Amino acid sequence: MRFAASLFALFAHAACTPPPRMTVPRSEAGVAIGTITLRLSNVHVLVGEHPVLVDTGSPGEHDKLVEGLHRLGIHLDDIRCAVVTHGHADHAGNARWLQQRGITIIAGQGDLWREIAGVHGHLKSTSFFATLLKAIIPGHYPPLWPDVRIHTNGRYDLASCGVAGEVIATPGHTQGSLVVLVGGGKVALVGDLFRGGALAGYVHPHEPKEHFYQDDLVLAHRRIHELLARGVEIFVLGHGGPARAADVRRVFGP
């Protein structure tokens, strides 16, 4: 079963990985948003006065990340900050590597236990298929101590990083999950609050779907409703996406 799941993921990756691209224009988000799709997850870059990374990919993917940034016209040396939306290995995998190059790592206090140990932690599946997929998800990554740790109900202004935007704590997918808001709050980069499309986001990537794993499913749905209520129009996702508010409301309510 593990072999079949791995084979499936490798096939999907080889056949369909989209190239680094601009996913949300500056006219909608205040900053242009670029996306680099790596083996298991998206890394986003907010192209402001200084670029800001949102998530870092799976462990060992830093060369592909740098190559993707280069293809978007961005140099690693210009980046001051990277936001890790949560402490799962496919999002925090290269945070230590980036930190060693002088980039400030911003993460949620609730996932500190994962990050200082470099462990993915237990995954609560939302479907049987999700349980099968666990076979291809790395369990460990280089441990790190984030430079900025955002507590529950906390927020962080990204102005010092070079972008007009803020980070807010949104526990649900994990205890330390974060959301990045730009474009005056109209665009939210939500990590794994939900996912987009099927086959790792390669098919119908803009269609909102329940994420494979949720530490607290009820709380995650409440976060989605809170973001809709505060006027978020575009959801930028860790897998697939982006998704429009009308589609998110159709799938998740209220």
Ligand SMILES: [Zn+2]
């Ligand atoms: Zn996750």
